[in-house]
Amino acid sequence: MSQKVSFTDKKYISTLIFVTSLFLLWGMAITMADVLNKHFQQVLSLSKSQSAFVQFAVFGAYFVMGIPAGLFMKRFGYKKGVLFGLSLFASGALLFVPAAYSASFGFFGLALFVMGCGMSTLETVAHPFVASLGDQRSSDQRINFAQAFNAVGAILGPMIGSYFLLRQHLPGSRDLSSVSLLYGVIGLVLLVIAVSFSFVRVPETTDPHAAIVPVGREIEASTATSGAAQADAEAINIDLAPEKKLIRHRHFVSAVVAQVFNVAAQAGTWAFFINYGHEVMGFSDMTAANYMSVFMGMMLAGRFIGTFIMRILAPNRLLAVFAAANVVLCIIVAQKFGWPSYIALLLINFFFSIMFPTIFSLGIKNLGRHTQQASSFLTMALVGGAVFPFLMGRVADTAGVANAYYLPIICYVVIFLFGARLYKVKP
Numbered sequence: 001m002s003q004k005v006s007f008t009d010k011k012y013i014s015t016l017i018f019v020t021s022l023f024l025l026w027g028m029a030i031t032m033a034d035v036l037n038k039h040f041q042q043v044l045s046l047s048k049s050q051s052a053f054v055q056f057a058v059f060g061a062y063f064v065m066g067i068p069a070g071l072f073m074k075r076f077g078y079k080k081g082v083l084f085g086l087s088l089f090a091s092g093a094l095l096f097v098p099a100a101y102s103a104s105f106g107f108f109g110l111a112l113f114v115m116g117c118g119m120s121t122l123e124t125v126a127h128p129f130v131a132s133l134g135d136q137r138s139s140d141q142r143i144n145f146a147q148a149f150n151a152v153g154a155i156l157g158p159m160i161g162s163y164f165l166l167r168q169h170l171p172g173s174r175d176l177s178s179v180s181l182l183y184g185v186i187g188l189v190l191l192v193i194a195v196s197f198s199f200v201r202v203p204e205t206t207d208p209h210a211a212i213v214p215v216g217r218e219i220e221a222s223t224a225t226s227g228a229a230q231a232d233a234e235a236i237n238i239d240l241a242p243e244k245k246l247i248r249h250r251h252f253v254s255a256v257v258a259q260v261f262n263v264a265a266q267a268g269t270w271a272f273f274i275n276y277g278h279e280v281m282g283f284s285d286m287t288a289a290n291y292m293s294v295f296m297g298m299m300l301a302g303r304f305i306g307t308f309i310m311r312i313l314a315p316n317r318l319l320a321v322f323a324a325a326n327v328v329l330c331i332i333v334a335q336k337f338g339w340p341s342y343i344a345l346l347l348i349n350f351f352f353s354i355m356f357p358t359i360f361s362l363g364i365k366n367l368g369r370h371t372q373q374a375s376s377f378l379t380m381a382l383v384g385g386a387v388f389p390f391l392m393g394r395v396a397d398t399a400g401v402a403n404a405y406y407l408p409i410i411c412y413v414v415i416f417l418f419g420a421r422l423y424k425v426k427p
Helices: 010-043 053-076 078-094 096-102 105-131 136-166 177-198 227-237 250-271 273-279 285-309 315-334 339-352 355-363 368-399 408-422
Strands: none
Touching: 010 053, 010 078, 010 105, 010 136, 010 177, 010 250, 010 273, 010 285, 053 078, 053 105, 053 250, 053 368, 078 096, 078 105, 078 177, 096 105, 096 177, 105 136, 105 355, 105 368, 136 177, 136 285, 136 355, 250 273, 250 339, 250 355, 250 368, 250 408, 273 285, 273 339, 285 315, 285 339, 315 339, 315 355, 315 408, 355 368, 355 408, 368 408
8 A cells, every 4th residue: 555665775874873962862861860859959958949950051942042952953954953962961960060160050051041042952953853754754764763763872971960969968068079970981971973973974875754755656545454544644644845834734733732742741840850869759869860761761762662652643633642642541540549550650661662753754744845944842841841950840849759740740741632633734
C-alpha cells in the first residue's frame, strides 16, 4: 500500500551521529539541573518554590532565545547554528565558576540562563536538522531515535550530579566548590566538542518539508492499515509547499499549545522527583537522586519501544494513549500509597518519553518554507517549564509534594486532545 521509506541516506549517517550526540548533551544538562535544584535547597537554604527558579532560568531562556536562534539558523545554516549553540552552552557552564565563588543565587541564575540559551539554540537547530536528513515520512522515527539519546543524557545527568553534588554534602555546609568543579569541566568539554565539529564536513541537505509531491501519487488514507501507511497517506495527500501564513496552520498552533503543557508537566515532575523520594518514601537525597537515573531509564525504554510501536500505530494515536496513561498515574502518585505510588511516578517518564519529539514532528508536518520558523516557536514553547515548577513548588510547600502531582493532569488532558484530534493537517 505504501513504498518502504528508508530511515536515512548513507551520505547523512556521520552527520546524523553527531547531531544525535547533541540531544545527549542537553538531556544531561537539564536533568542535572534537577539535582542542582535540590542541592540549592540545602546549601542556600531555599524553599521548593524558590529553588524552582533553577527551572525558570533554564526554560525561560528557551522562550527568549527561540526566535533569535531560528533567525540565526535561517541566515547561517545548520552547522553554524550548532556551533553558536555550543558556544553559548559552554559559556553558561563556565560562568558557574565565578558564581560559586560569589555564592550568589542570582549569579547562578544568570549562568543557568546563558546555558539555557545555548540549549535552546541547539534544540531549535537539531530537530529540523534531523528531520532534514531523509524522507519526511520517516522524520518521526529519526526524531524519536535522536530523542532516545536525549534520554541517555537524562540518565547520566542525575548520576553525575548526585556524585559530585550530593554524595559528600554535609548538613549545614555552604560549600559550592563541587558545583564550580563540575560545571567548569562541562564547559571545557563543550568547547572541545565545538572545535571538533567545526572541522566536520556537513553534506548539503534539502529540506524534505519543502518538497512537492508529484501529481498522481495520491493514497487513500482510509485504506491505510498501519501507523506507517496512515502517515504516508496523510503526508502525500497534503500539498507540501503551502503558501498560507504559518499562524493559519491549525495543527501547528495546536502543537505549540500542546508543547507548552507537555514541557510544563515534564519540568514540574522532574523538579520535585527527588523531594518525593525523600519526603514520601523516606530515602536519603543521594538514594532519591540515584532513583532519578532509573526514572530517566524509563524514558529511554519508552523512546525505543515507542519508536518501534510507531511502525504499527500512528504517532498521534500513540501520543493520545500515553497521555491518558499519565493521567491515571498522576492520580496514583498523589495518593501516597508507598511503593505502588513510587512505581507509578517512575512509569510517568516511560509514557512521557515520546511526547516531546512526537508533538514536535507532528507540528512541523507539511509546513514547507515555514518549517524553520515553526521550529523556533515549538522550541519557545518550552517556556511552560519555566512557570509550572513554581506552581507545583507552591503546592508542595503548603500541601505536600504528593499533592503537587495533581497539577500535571491538566497538561496530559491537553496533550491527549492534541493526539486524538488537533494534530490533523488541514489543506
